[in-house]
Amino acid sequence: MAGMTITEKVLAQASGQDACPTGELVWAKVHSIMTMDYLGKSTFELFDSIGVAEVFDKAHVICVSDHLVPPPTAAFATLLNEWRKAVKAHDIKHFYDLGRQGIAHQIMVEKGHVLPGTISVGTDSHANTYGAVARWATPSA
Numbered sequence: 710m711a712g713m714t715i716t717e718k719v720l721a722q723a724s725g726q727d728a729c730p731t732g733e734l735v736w737a738k739v740h741s742i743m744t745m746d747y748l749g750k751s752t753f754e755l756f757d758s759i760g761v762a763e764v765f766d767k768a769h770v771i772c773v774s775d776h777l778v779p780p781p782t783a784a785f786a787t788l789l790n791e792w793r794k795a796v797k798a799h800d801i802k803h804f805y806d807l808g809r810q811g812i813a814h815q816i817m818v819e820k821g822h823v824l825p826g827t828i829s830v831g832t833d834s835h836a837n838t839y840g841a842v843a844r845w846a847t848p849s850a
Contacts, residue, residue: 740827
């Protein structure tokens with residue numbers, strides 16, 4: 710893997726290839742996915758709408774309440790309750806709800822949901838901060 714950038718190395722490793730040159734499309738194993746309160750419900754609804762009944766790995770989908778804590782309006786409180794139902798319906802193992810929450814991206818690193826040399830996707834524009842721990846991450850929006 711000499712001569713490759715860290716991104717190329719992580720993508721090569723996650724796709725089972727010796728190299729991953731810039732511009733090449735690859736199928737790569739995603740280690741973890743994070744979604745948060747205000748986009749979580751719509752994320753699950755999107756997958757439901759295309760017929761995806763199960764998440765890819767219940768132990769590697771992380772849901773965090775961090776943007777609407779506490780809920781600023783009754784509408785957002787209702788949204789959080791609907792999201793909780795979706796999280797429960799999908800049997801998500803790592804749910805950081807009110808009282809357990811913090812900043813999603815900090816939780817991802819501090820709780821070991823992001824590991825060096827792996828790939829993460831998050832429904833927030835700050836997911837790329839996981840690069841600080843030598844992992845490749847991208848916002849999905």
